[in-house]
Amino acid sequence: MKVIEAKIVVLGSQGVGKTSLVVRYIGKMFSRHISPTIGASFFTCNINLAEARVKLQVWDTAGQERFRSMAPMYYRNANAALLVFDITCRASFAAVKSWVKELQSNAPGPLVLALVGNKADLAGAPCVPATDAARYAAALGAPYTETSALHDQVLHTPLRRPRRALHRDLGAARPGTPHPPPPPSPSPSSQYTASASARRASTTSS
Amino acid sequence: MICNQELVLKVYGDDVESDKDEYLQSPELVNKEKHVFILSSAGKPIYSRYGNEDKLAGLCGVIQALVSVVEEHDQDILRSICTKDCKAVFLVKGPLILVAVSKSNESETQLVMQLTYAFNQIVSVLTLTQLNRIFEQRRNYDLRRLLAGAERLIDNLLIFMEKDPAFLLGAVRCLPLPEKARENITNAIISTCNKIRDLVFAILIAGNQLITLVRMKKYTLHPSDIHLLFNLVRSSESFKTAESWTPVCLPKFDATGFLHGHVSYISEDCQACLLLLTVQRDAFYPLSQAKHTIAEKLEKMKCIGAINDALNRSKDLPTTNPLKHIGIPIIRHFMYKCKSTAQLFTSDPISLDRLQDYRIMHNEGGDITVKKIEKLSDIDYVKNYRKFCNQIHCATVPAKFIFRSNSENTILAWITNGFELYVTFDALVEKEQTKKAVDHLLQWIKREENRIFIMNAPTF
Numbered sequence: 001m002k003v004i005e006a007k008i009v010v011l012g013s014q015g016v017g018k019t020s021l022v023v024r025y026i027g028k029m030f031s032r033h034i035s036p037t038i039g040a041s042f043f044t045c046n047i048n049l050a051e052a053r054v055k056l057q058v059w060d061t062a063g064q065e066r067f068r069s070m071a072p073m074y075y076r077n078a079n080a081a082l083l084v085f086d087i088t089c090r091a092s093f094a095a096v097k098s099w100v101k102e103l104q105s106n107a108p109g110p111l112v113l114a115l116v117g118n119k120a121d122l123a124g125a126p127c128v129p130a131t132d133a134a135r136y137a138a139a140l141g142a143p144y145t146e147t148s149a150l151h152d153q154v155l156h157t158p159l160r161r162p163r164r165a166l167h168r169d170l171g172a173a174r175p176g177t178p179h180p181p182p183p184p185s186p187s188p189s190s191q192y193t194a195s196a197s198a199r200r201a202s203t204t205s206s
Numbered sequence: 207m208i209c210n211q212e213l214v215l216k217v218y219g220d221d222v223e224s225d226k227d228e229y230l231q232s233p234e235l236v237n238k239e240k241h242v243f244i245l246s247s248a249g250k251p252i253y254s255r256y257g258n259e260d261k262l263a264g265l266c267g268v269i270q271a272l273v274s275v276v277e278e279h280d281q282d283i284l285r286s287i288c289t290k291d292c293k294a295v296f297l298v299k300g301p302l303i304l305v306a307v308s309k310s311n312e313s314e315t316q317l318v319m320q321l322t323y324a325f326n327q328i329v330s331v332l333t334l335t336q337l338n339r340i341f342e343q344r345r346n347y348d349l350r351r352l353l354a355g356a357e358r359l360i361d362n363l364l365i366f367m368e369k370d371p372a373f374l375l376g377a378v379r380c381l382p383l384p385e386k387a388r389e390n391i392t393n394a395i396i397s398t399c400n401k402i403r404d405l406v407f408a409i410l411i412a413g414n415q416l417i418t419l420v421r422m423k424k425y426t427l428h429p430s431d432i433h434l435l436f437n438l439v440r441s442s443e444s445f446k447t448a449e450s451w452t453p454v455c456l457p458k459f460d461a462t463g464f465l466h467g468h469v470s471y472i473s474e475d476c477q478a479c480l481l482l483l484t485v486q487r488d489a490f491y492p493l494s495q496a497k498h499t500i501a502e503k504l505e506k507m508k509c510i511g512a513i514n515d516a517l518n519r520s521k522d523l524p525t526t527n528p529l530k531h532i533g534i535p536i537i538r539h540f541m542y543k544c545k546s547t548a549q550l551f552t553s554d555p556i557s558l559d560r561l562q563d564y565r566i567m568h569n570e571g572g573d574i575t576v577k578k579i580e581k582l583s584d585i586d587y588v589k590n591y592r593k594f595c596n597q598i599h600c601a602t603v604p605a606k607f608i609f610r611s612n613s614e615n616t617i618l619a620w621i622t623n624g625f626e627l628y629v630t631f632d633a634l635v636e637k638e639q640t641k642k643a644v645d646h647l648l649q650w651i652k653r654e655e656n657r658i659f660i661m662n663a664p665t666f
Contacts, residue, residue: 014354023447035443036355039452039467042490060448066332066352070453073487 002052007059009074011099012084013092014063017118020149021084022060030150037062040074072106080112087117087146090127100140113142121148229261241307242324242364245269246341252302252349253324253360259350272296273303286314297321300334301341311589313596316374320367323430326457327363330434331356334461362441363434370414371588374595375543375626377550378429381415382525385656387512392418392664394503398496400666404486405493406465408666412478412517414440416549416660423665428458429548439479445469449497451490454483468493472501476510477517525657529553532650534643536632538615539587542651543626544659551651551658554584591628594619598626609637616640 010018019034019041026045043058059074061067075081083099085092096115103111115137117128123146130146137144147153229235234257243262244253249270251259259266273296276284287294295317297304304321312320329337332352340347367373383391395408395418406425410417414436421427438454439445453464468482468490480500482493504510519526528551529537541552582590597605598621608619616631618640629647631640655661 019444019447027447031443031447033443034447035358035441037444037450038355038438038442039450041444041448041450042494043448062355064352064354066354067453070487 003055004052005055005057006080007057007078008080008082009059009061009071009078010082010084011061011071011075011096012063013086013089013095014065016063016084016086016089016092017149018063018084019060021082021116021118021147022058024149024152026058030152036064039067039070071102075103075107075111078107078111080114081107082114082116083142084116084118085128085133086119087126087128087130087133088119088122093117093128093133097136113140115140115142115144117144117146118149120146120153121150229257230265232257234258239308239310240312240364240368241305242321242360243269243305243307244324244328244360245303245305246345246347246349247273247298247301247303248345250346250348252353253357255361255364269296269303269305273298293317295321297325299325300338302328302337310368311592313592315596315599315601316592319373320364323363323367323373323433324360326430327360327434327437328353328356329457329461330438330455331359333455333463334457335463359437359441363437366414366433366437366440369585369588371541371552371591372414372429372433372550374588374592375541375550376429377543377548378432379415379551380549380658380660381412381417381513381516382523382551382654382658383417383512383516387509388418388660390507391504391509391513392420394500394507394509395420396664396666398499398503399482402484402489402492402496404489405482405484405666407481407483409435409481409483410472410478411436411439411481412476412513417478417513418660418664420664420666425459426663427456431456431458435481439469439481445479446471449494456483466490468497470497472497472504472513473510476514478510478513525654528650528654532647534646536635536639537643537647538582538630538632539584540627540629540647541588541591542628544655545624545626547659547661549659552584552588554587587630590615590617590630591619594628609640611635611637618644620644 010022012018014036019037020030022041022043023034024030026043037060039062041060043060045056045058047054047056059078061071061074081099081103083096085096100113103113115133117130117133130144133146134144235241238256240255242253242255243251243259243266245251245266247270249267251262251266253259254262272287273284276282277298283298284296286296292307292309293314294305294307295314297318299322302325304324306317306321308317332340336352340349340352370379372379391410395410399405399408399420406422407427408420409427409432410419416432419427419432434456435454438452442450444450449468449470452467452469454467455461455464459465463485464487465483465485466487466489468480468484470480472478472480480497482496484493515523516525521527524531529539537553539553541550543550594608594610594617597608598619604621605619606621608617610617611631611634613633615633616635618627618629618631620627627644627648629640629644631643651658
């Protein structure tokens with residue numbers, strides 16, 4: 001079976017729940033005692049697909065301003081970036097936009113982007129309407145997902161159009177380019193389908 | 207030392223009269239045993255141990271004014287202000303002003319030491335170069351932006367310094383281990399890492415105790431830098447979930463730049479944390495590989511079990527309950543510093559869990575309590591040693607030997623070229639009796655020294 005290595009970087013403001021999402025996705029748990037990440041944390045996980053095994057490397061970066069200058073070290077070699085904001089914090093959404101600008105001007109190769117609005121469990125007080133985020137994501141050709149690391153939930157399923165765009169991007173990527181993981185989601189079947197079709201897209205092009 | 211009570215009282219008086227600073231009288235701030243405030247030399251609040259530093263802008267202005275008045279008018283340095291029951295100690299370091307206001311029995315020197323640590327903690331997060339540059343460019347900069355998430359490091363460090371005699375003695379606590387086990391651990395690290403370029407330090411720690419430290423030949427690590435690493439690891443739950451790649455500046459080693467640390471726990475069932483510190487910012491992958499190799503070797507040689515036994519304070523180990531093992535009933539507590547290695551050993555090691563309890567207690571309070579203590583904890587013993595320690599380390603007339611006996615207890619403090627020793631005996635014990643007991647105690651320490659201390663200084 002073919003083994004593919006893929007690197008993904010998780011970016012976003014401090015306290016939006018980047019680590020919580022990653023720990024939920026990889027460790028299948030939620031801890032209220034997570035302390036701020038210092039520098040960056042490195043996770044790996046394996047995803048078994050029908051035709052290949054994906055060795056996924058996740059760089060979960062620190063959101064504090066003082067680590068900003070170290071970010072290039074992580075996105076430089078990444079295949080995809082997960083841009084996370086907190087749906088109850090307008091400023092964190094603005095921060096995502098500045099990350100996108102930085103990636104567009106500094107990332108050496110094409111990066112597959114995915115936008116995630118976390119803390120959907122606090123949906124009683126959203127400051128970033130799903131429609132705004134989805135519209136912005138669509139403009140980037142990225143999928144938008146609302147998640148709750150606390151409740152292990154994806155509240156708004158990824159929109160179709162951006163997801164097709166994600167696949168197209170992968171299809172256009174150079175042969176052998178690893179593909180990105182889906183955003184953390186509780187339904188493994190849908191993740192794997194998405195990844196599998198992405199993989200197909202990429203093999204066809206090669 | 208300047209005693210300028212009047213000035214402070216006057217300034218405070220004005221504030222209270224104008225009701226502006228009602229906040230200073232709020233329960234969040236009143237009746238605390240020790241406050242610590244950090245501000246920029248422009249008077250901007252950076253950190254307050256209690257309360258909300260935003261609301262303390264007025265107080266910070268007063269502190270800044272006091273410091274600068276003494277500096278400019280008197281061409282002098284404001285070191286401390288003493289009132290009847292309270293000491294305010296000032297430290298101006300680079301672009302920062304640090305102040306401790308304490309009602310504890312800690313001396314001025316001990317408080318200055320704690321403020322220096324707090325400053326070093328900030329340097330450890332930012333580097334001295336960055337700290338200075340920021341304030342050169344913008345004198346009014348709000349440093350809290352860059353310290354976001356690091357406040358808890360200062361919080362924890364302050365608690366750690368009050369409880370752990372390691373700070374009082376400027377020494378590092380080692381995890382007691384059988385000599386052979388420690389040697390195997392050290393060799394596992396050396397054999398894995400000796401080919402890795404630019405790796406400066408490899409450090410294995412557990413529960414604020416050093417298991418081993420391997421260093422590049424030219425370089426050594428100062429105890430205060432090790433304490434900052436202990437504090438970093440203990441304060442960062444996030445290290446437990448994954449391998450981390452963490453920039454850390456060690457102020458005594460090199461205050462101008464970062465080392466890059468691969469930080470990870472050695473295995474899921476062991477609380478030992480491995481730090482591999484390098485000058486290469488892109489060396490994560492080789493160090494990650496090295497970590498896994500080291501972990502495998504430690505597992506194979508059963509070192510993980512030895513570490514866990516020591517951490518769980520297995521009853522079979524003589525170092526678990528040293529007083530019982532030494533067998534001199536009149537000794538209630540002791541702490542010993544080996545000066546040549548700057549390491550310490552105490553009869554009742556403060557365990558990690560208990561320090562965490564204190565942290566919880568502290569979040570709730572830090573208030574002065576007048577409750578009569580029924581049974582002294584190890585921390586109470588250490589508090590009692592503070593003033594003896596201060597006399598021993600007095601800059602003008604240092605004492606070499608102190609013996610004090612009263613109806614509560616008998617305390618002996620003794621410093622020689624090789625060691626520093628503090629012992630608490632039962633009440634009203636004769637000097638002769640303590641002399642014999644101390645001889646016996648020193649013999650025991652000599653016999654166990656290869657377990658309780660790291661006697662060699664391994665290099666790559």
